[in-house]
Amino acid sequence: MTEEELSTCIQRATRGAQDAHRELYQRFHGSVRRAALGYSALGPAEVEDVVQETFVRAFRELPRLQHPRAFGSWLVTIARHHAQALSRGAQVRGRAVEDLALELETTTPAQPPFLELERRVAVVRELIEALPEGPEKETVRLFYLEGELSAREIAERLGLGKSAVTMRLERFRARVKRELLARLLAAGVG
Amino acid sequence: MSDAGRHLDARNLRALQDKSPDEVAYFADHLSRPCEVCEAFLEGADAEPAFGLDALADEALGALTPAREDALGWARLRRRLFAPRRVWFSGAVAVAVAAVVTLAVHPELLTGSRAGPSQRLKGGAVMSLELTAVAQLPDGSLRAVTEDAVLPSGAVVLVRYRSSEVADALLALESPDGPAQMLGGYTLQVGTHDLSEEGELAGVSLEGEQGPRALVLAAWPRGPSSEAARSAALAQRQVPEEATQARLRLRVEPGYVVP
Incomplete structure (x- = not known):
């Protein structure tokens, strides 16, 4: 997927096109899953939860993404936050969620x-x-x-x-x- | 301290972010070679996020192997993102019907045309339709879904059918205490196949469900206007009782662990 195609796909997804969401999911779920699989404390079901939560969060926040090129790295950032939250246990989940909110607010910079x-x-x-x-x-x-x-x-x-x-x-x-x-x-x- | 002894720490990382020329020049060279001290700093949980390094690295690491099509994961996600329209599905209460049924088809009732019966019905042909399913459980394992099977809400159900006709079909999830959910329209082929559309398997996520449910596949033989009729049926939230319907009952229990 070229940068232009990715940009178009993200724009369509932002407008609610389901096929664009599907394309983004199929293109990026591997990277997201691999980020979660690196956390040995997580079982298979939790890894799948991380994947799901990552895409739900990302798709809902899509209008705030300023640089389409950063979409993939933005996704894995969200995934790691979720994975860390699940790995560390309930007592620190609140902090991880706060970190995530901060991360999303500041937006991911464009990649060189x-x-x-x-x-x-x-x-x-x-x-x-x-x-x-x-x-x-x-x-x-x-x-x-x-x-x-x-x-x-x-x-x-x-x-x-x-x-x-x-x-x-x-x-x-x-x-x-x-x-x-x-x-x-x-x-x-x- | 000589240059050779300097390694990354929080202070000089901030200097790098501030584009201190000396620091940038030194560390551009220093980090071009393996350095256990600097790598340990970057590995440490306390290392400050800088330059989007974590994301840049993770995206690259995750892209080393091409992702396979993940129909199940997408089905589950789609269900969460695009809540299906909730409709009353014409027909009986879900829990009172058999898993596999065979009924006569009257497609003109669906299309609204009363010009006469379809050619298929002239000869008294009866469409045969069967529905089976397999569930992917939260641990990734697959189980055949038998009638009245108990499944956790984290399961995703894949539908398989056997049809005697090329047909248009609708898939719905019925609940005895609320409106059924129309899950989508499909084209059925003759024989036994996984339910799919445009190469995408029809996975039904049970997330958010609880209690008795029934998967319902309603189909009618394909004709000149049957695809339009399918779209209309979806839009109008109405499926005729006369369509051939195959059902599979199951029970969703959140947190249930399949033995």
């Missing part, structure tokens, strides 16, 4: 063109390729490249604790963030 999604995906693939062979690479490969297993299921397959898998995935995610930040700064976005 030089870091469009395809480019970022290529960056991530390079980082995975560069990992030394070993348990961390195996975990990252199973979770992100094969994309079939949850963090919980990977822990079972590898005979690890759930937290160990979550830790490896978060560590790799931080590496991705470091790499993206370096590129942003090099391009003068900082």
Whole structure:
């Protein structure tokens, strides 16, 4: 889906077109689900709840989205908030919901063109390729490249604790963030 | 402290956001190589959100594998986003009918035309229609939906039919204590098929439902104006009793765990 197509689709969805909502869901549910699956505390039903709540929230807030290009990253931000809220337990859910409200109010900034999604995906693939062979690479490969297993299921397959898998995935995610930040700064976005 | 010893922290992250030239130049170079200290900072829960990094990373990580079509998830979401019109579905009380029924079809009653019976009826043909279903449970597993099956409200029901005719059809969810919900119009093919339209499976979310319900598939043989008649039936919220109707009773109990 090109940026122009995405923009058109979002505009149509904002006007209530059901087929546009469907197209957006089918295009982005994988990214949203993967963000939720990274939380090993969540079971399958909770992951599906996160997916549902994310899209319900996003579609209702769609008129406030200022930059269509940011739609995908905006979705996963909402998903992580919901997933964190479910993972942490009831006592902190209120705070997470407040964070979410703040996040939506400030709106997600437009992404720099030089870091469009395809480019970022290529960056991530390079980082995975560069990992030394070993348990961390195996975990990252199973979770992100094969994309079939949850963090919980990977822990079972590898005979690890759930937290160990979550830790490896978060560590790799931080590496991705470091790499993206370096590129942003090099391009003068900082 | 020498440059080589400087790593990301809350203070210099703010400086980067303020576009401090020295900081930007230093960290653009420093972060171009793996740094466990800086990555640990970015990993930490206390790291301040900056540059939309979390979202940029998560979107890319989630896009490594192409998403498969998720008909069930969309069906559930669509139900929440686009509440179906609530209508009284012509016919008997849901809980008092059989799972599979076969009735004669009188399409002229639906279209409003009284010019005469359809060609299909001239020969005394009787349309046969059967309805079965499978439910996807909240844990992702699939179960056949037998008559009077108890399902949790988190289940999504996929409908399967067997039809003796190419037909136009409507799907509804009946409730004994309220208006039925018209779930959509479909085209049926001869034989046994999953109920779908334009390649999309008809998944019925039970979210928000409680108590006895009946899925009702009403169909009539396809004719020159039958598709328009289907749209009209949906718009007018009326399905004739004479259409062939196949029903499947079930009971929705929120929180129910299927053994």
